[in-house]
Structures are given as structure tokens and as C-alpha cells.
Amino acid sequence: MPRPASDKRERLTEAAITLARAHGLEATTLAAIATEAGVAQGSVYYYFKTKADVAQAVADGVAESLASARSTLGPEPTDALVGFLGAYVDDAAAICAHGSLLATASAGTGSDRAHREAIDWLAERFGDLGFAAEAARARAVHLLAGIEGGAALAHALNDLSPLEREATHLGRWVANASA
Template sequence: MPRPASDKRERLTDAAIDLARTTGLAEATLAAIASRAGVAQGSVYYYFKTKIDVAQAVADGIADRLAAARSDLGADPADALVAFLSAYVADADAIRAHGTLLATAAAGTGSDRAHRETLDWLTARFEELGFTGDAAHARAMHLLATVEGGAALAHALGDTSPLEREAAHLERWVESASS
């Protein structure tokens, strides 16, 4: 049974994200996106006229995915921060193989939306823990830089342990900050 046309852009965006993450944005050709999404190649041009349109859809789609995932992390700020870090560890094998969604969003797109929204969310959690704006932002930057750095090493070395170690360290750091 054919899928409804109304979800075609979403399927194309999901396919573009998957390809960008697994093979790189340069390899996410319109033909490859069409094939992965199960649509005729000609219809891709209706949604993505240029490679820049594909890159923007990838960046926006990842930002949307990450925002949705963060909304499910809970109301308690310390628990939400720990859940955020746990999500990285749960995705460690995919990160080792393909890098993080944040790294994919930034690579070749020029978009900082996913990073900025993630930093804003992290900053708000630290503010809820009682830190002032500047201190909360500094802690958010430290947490994100450290976990993304561990993820980058996991990807570069083909070994999840740098990510797992950094996430465990950050979890202890968050728990001590919330005590």
C-alpha cells in the first residue's frame, strides 16, 4: 500500500538525516535520498531544489529530533541532565560508528540551531538547580563540550570507552551539583 504523500517531506528528511549521519552530507545525493525514502527521484526536487536545501533540512530535522528527545527527559533538572547523558551512552555504538546527531547537524550545514537549543536547554536545567545565568551557561557549555568531545573520540578511535567515561564523570558532577 503506498504511503500518503503528506508524509513525503518527512520521509525525505529522515532519509537525508540517515544518509548524512552514516555516509556524510556529501554522499547524501538526491538519488540516494529518494531511494532511501522510497520515492521517485523526480519528486525530491519538489522538496529540495539544491544541496543547500538538503543540508538545511538535515540541520532542522536533527534539531527537531533532539528537541523532541529532550522534552521526554523529565521535570527534575538533575534527573533530566543525567538522562541527557544516559542517552549518549545508550547511543554509544551508533556514535562510535557515525558520530553524534549534533556533529552531523553542524557538519557541512553551517547551522548552529541544534547546538544553541541544546545549550539553552542545558542552561535552563542548571538554572533550575539554582545556578545564576552565567554560571548555569558555563556549566552547560562544559557539559556539552565534554560529552561531545568524548563522543568525538569514541567515533575517531572506534571505541565507546571515552564517551562512557566522560558521561559517567559528568553524571557524578551533576549529582554533586544538585546535592
Template sequence: MPRNPSDKRERLTAAAIRLARTQGLEATTIAAIAAEADVPSGSVYYYFKTKDDVASAIVDGIAAALASQGADHANGSDARDALTAFLSSYLDDTDTTVQYGTVLSAAARVGSGAAHAQVLGWLAERFEDLGFAASAASARAQHLLAGVEGGAALASALGDAQPLEREVAHLTRWVANAKA
């Protein structure tokens, strides 16, 4: 059955994210994006005229996925549960993270901190919901993200999920005991 042409940009963006995460943006070609998305190579140029357009689409796609994930974590749960779900989500993709790093690290490799800023803002809001003042909530958000991303980076560098698993467990306890 033919695919809906209206989802072509989304398929191309998803393919570009997967390829940038697994092989790096430098090695990601238009032909590889087209093959990954199962579209003709020529039609990729309609959406992405330059490598910068691909990088922008990757950052925008990661930001949209993170926003959706954040909404899912916050939907119907209290702030502590949302933070715990955020941390647990790092374990949902452990094999890929160990091999290639996190989606946030992929966003950083294409040269944007926008996704990190978005996640930090969401985390700070959750800490504010727990009663922390804005500056304390921001500091806690930075600590949590640095910890889990650092655990993921170490897991990837060592080729072993244990540093990430331990950091998620530690930060989950830290969130459970957080008092404003």
C-alpha cells in the same frame, strides 16, 4: 500498504539525516535520499531543490528531534534527572556514534551551529532550574556539552566506545554533585 503522502517530507528529512550522518552531506545524493526514503527520485525535488535545501532540512530535522528529546527528558522529571537522562541518551546510540559521530556533529558538518545553540540553551535552563545564576548555568551547559561531545568524538576517532562511556559516567557524577 501505501504510505501516507503527507509524511513524505518527514521521511525524506529522516533519510537525509541518516545519510549525512553516515556518509557525509557531500556524498549524499538526491537519488540516495530517495532510495533511503523509498520514494521516487523525481519527487525529492519537490521538497529539496538544491543541496542547500537538503542541508537546511537536515539542520531543521535535527533541531526538531533534539527539541522533542529535550521535552521527553524534562517531562515529569527534575532538572538533575533531565540532565542525567540527556547524558544517558548518548549511550543509547553508542555503536552509531562510534562509527559516524553524533547527530550534533552531523549538524555541524552541514554548516550549522543552530542545533548546538538549541541544546546549550536547554542545558543552561536545566542548570538554572538547579539554582545556578544565568552566567554560571551557561558555563556549566558549555562544559557538559563539550565534555560529552568530546567524548563522543574521541570514541569515534578511536573506534572505541570507552571514552564516551567514561565521559558520560564522569559528567553524570558531576551533575549529581552540582550545587548552586
């Protein structure tokens, strides 16, 4: 008889993301993931054989979360781009860790999904503003690098003002964008 479907993998992934955001991926142990998810430690090993499997799950989970957030930003490109920046500030506690969390998770897995999807989405919005594909992509990379740099600095200094200033600056840059 087949086993019933379980949400254990999702709970374990969410626990891994929560712990990695709070303590960093390197400090996140399989035992801590099991405790956070409320499952037996052996369950973790069933779903995640190695720390690289955990890193991949964290990177994929964060990518899905960011994609979901982008889907709520609306169709008007300038508003969507400014909304993207605002999401970084609004979710600052988690986002401040995203840059280093994604970089760490990506380094362990080769997964750059979250960054590539964000750049593609941003480039589409700049394309909607009339920029040619190459210029739209260059602007997308600039915007993502700027906001993630602000987030990384805010996290390192334990001070949100670098992130807030960068989001404000990039928001003005987007508002004044013309192809």
C-alpha cells in the same frame, strides 16, 4: 483541484538523516535519498533544490529529534541532566555521528539550532539547581562540549569507551553540582 497532502518531505528528510548518519552528509546524494525514501528522484528536487537545502533539513530534523528526546527526561534537574548524558550513550551509534553531522550541516546552512536549543535547555536545568544565569550557561556549554567531544572521539576511534567515560565523569560532575 488541490493536491492531497503528502508525507514525502518527512520521508525524504528521514532518509537524508539516516544516510548522513551512516555515510556523512557530503557522501549523501540526492539519488540515494530518493532510493532510501522510496520516491522518484524528481521528488527530491521538488523539496530540496540544493545540497544546502538537504543540509538544512538534516540539521532541523536532528534538532527536532533531540528536542523530543529532552522532553522525556522529567522535571527534576539533576535527573534530567544525567538523563541527557545517558541519552548520548544509549543512542551511541547515531549520537557519535551527531557532532560531525551537526557541524557539517550547520556549516552549510548557518543553522546552529540544535546546539543552541540544547545549551538553552541545559542552562535552564542548571538554573533550576540554583546557578545564576551566566554560571548556568557556562555549565551548559561545558557539559555539551564535553559529551559531544566524547562522542566525536568515540566515532573517530570506532570505540565507545571515550563517550562512556565522559558521560560517567560529567554525570558525577552534575551530581555534585551546587550553586
